[in-house]
Amino acid sequence: MIAHGLAGPRWVVLDDLAARRCAVAHGVAVIGSLGVVLRSKHRGLLDEAKPWVTKLIEAEMFMDARLLELALEPVGE
Numbered sequence: 001m002i003a004h005g006l007a008g009p010r011w012v013v014l015d016d017l018a019a020r021r022c023a024v025a026h027g028v029a030v031i032g033s034l035g036v037v038l039r040s041k042h043r044g045l046l047d048e049a050k051p052w053v054t055k056l057i058e059a060e061m062f063m064d065a066r067l068l069e070l071a072l073e074p075v076g077e
Helices: 002-006 017-025 033-042 050-058 065-075
Strands: 011-013 029-031
Touching: 002 011, 002 017, 017 029, 029 033, 033 050, 033 065, 050 065
Parallel strands: 011 029
Antiparallel strands: none
């Protein structure tokens, strides 16, 4: 994924902290899965973000409850 981002001006989706740090160190724009869901909601591509975030959590993605609360607040959930 990082190599893909190095090939041109594009975002890469990374949730692993070490991978994110590596990508940023190489000047690659990074967004996480939560960011993708929130942007989709903000742009009107999703009616609700929370069900998608719940699916990520069910798939064993770690997400701090406070972070989740703070993330969903700006999209009205």
